[in-house]
Amino acid sequence: MGKEIKNDADVLIIGAGASGMAAAITAASAGKRVILIEGSKEPGKKILATGNGRCNLTNEKVSPAAYHTDDPRCLQKILEAYPTDKVISFFENMGLEVHDRNGYYYPLSDQSQTVLKILKTRLAELPVKIVSDKVCEGVASLQGKFMAHTYDQDYYGKRLILCCGSRAGGYWKHRVDGYELAKSFSHQVTDLYPALMKWNVDPGKEDWASLKGIRINGGVRVPAGSLKEYRPELEGTETVRDPKGLSFTGELQFTADGISGIPVFQAGGAVAASLDGGLKEDVTAYLDLLPVISDEELEIKQYAITRMGRFLALGIKPEDLTPERFFGGIWNKKILTFLCVRAGISETEAFGVDAEEKAEKILKLSKALKIRIVSTAGIHEAQVCRGGVLLSEVDEHMESRRVKGLYLCGEMLNVDGICGGYNLHFAFASGINAGEHAVC
Ligand SMILES: Cc1cc2nc3c(=O)[nH]c(=O)nc-3n(C[C@H](O)[C@H](O)[C@H](O)COP(=O)(O)OP(=O)(O)OC[C@H]3O[C@@H](n4cnc5c(N)ncnc54)[C@H](O)[C@@H]3O)c2cc1C
Secondary structure, X not given: OHHHOOOEEEEEEEOOOHHHHHHHHHHHHOOOOEEEEEOOOOOOHHHHHHXXXXXXXXXXXXOHHHEEEOOHHHHHHHHXXXXXXXXXXXXXXXXXXXXXXXXXXEEOOOOHHHHHHHHHHHHHHOOEEXXXXXXXOEEEEEOOEEEEEOOOOEEEEEEEEEOOOOOHHHOOOOOOOHHHHHHOOOOOEOOOEEEOOOEEEOOOXXXXXXXXXXXXXXXXXXXXXXXXXXXXXXXXXXXXXXXXXXXXXXXXXXXXXXXXXXXHXXXXXXXXXXXXXXXXXXXXXXXXXXXXXXXXXXXXXXXXXXXXXXXXXXOOOHHHOOHHHHHOOOOOHHHHHHHHHHHOOOOOOOOOOOHHHHHHHHHHHHHOEEEEEEEEOOHXXXXXXXXXXXXXXXXXXXXXXXXXXXXXXXXXXXXXXXXXXXXXXXXXXXXXXXXXXXXX
């Protein structure tokens, strides 16, 4: 069917990623003739890498609280009109079965290639002409029509939907990106930062590299004072959400020069923005290496006493215990060595008379291990981009407030979510939304 469409369509879409394919399927299902221009050889390549190859495509907890944006009110309207169920139905109606893992939705096959295959198969069944391996180098609005040009051809449409994503993940390397195209219609683009990525830390006096490869259930806290958005002197661009700062829990993964894992990823965008926002020397975070207890002083004390009691029952006096024996059943040995060095307590010498205080000191340290973040992984290693075209410059149907008939969707907008299917949800939801409303 695609062949019948020459270079002039009802709806012209730039970018065949998650949002562009969703927009094309929706518009074409409503009877529109669609041209979908994609700069890479294969549409939807990034989808294959999502969710570690399983594609976490949405989440039952989708709400503005899971996202960072300049316009939470507009985002709320979009997410209310296009909630989790609507994205799931979009896929189910095309033949894809999904399953729910504690609120995180994946294809039943647990393979991202099934998601991509379904999208591509449906596109082939609809009046959509896919022009792949052609970078859109410029866009314009001419006499009631939109025009997109590639190195050898111009394409026209009554409506134009920009779905160009970001440079996150290192997939888009060409000079002209979606931000440039949006700017040619006078749209404003915020500063851009990597988000959902690992941090590089100051190794300090201890042997940080020795922790490489360790995975531990824990948490991170980035205090308000370390974050650009919470510093009164730097305020103005971002919304204050939690005056205490950011805290996330989950599996921490130590690397030779930094730290990774879901909790680190979740705070990544805010940390990257802070590093770039003039806080280079003071982006500090705290690791929680013992999430089974709270950081209340009393609870830490009680935990130490309870453990001492266990050893007493074995006939071992507290003063005869070494940190190695006392904590050996809690942490990986390398973590204990690290904590003991930081605390200035010998790992192998008996506690002696101040056993309780020494045990508490190490426990307290493990609840708030201070690290200094010197940099983060760059945009090519990040899962998403923080920042983009201001969301306040589109309405709740994704239509530009600057140019009638122009729509913007997905990650190229200033909307980024935490890990858990939120980013693909927004890409699909905004694409379906634009595809439904780009009527002509
Ligand atoms: C490793 C990795 C894992 C991820 N895992 C998850 C996950 O499990 N769950 C989740 O919710 N999110 C995940 N994400 C994020 C998610 O993939 C993105 O947020 C989402 O794909 C954005 O969709 P999009 O359509 O806006 O942009 P994209 O999917 O990036 O698509 C944009 C398309 O536009 C094309 N394009 C750009 N500029 C031009 C141009 N000038 N001319 C022609 N074509 C152009 C690009 O080639 C691309 O195909 C992950 C990301 C990465 C990198």
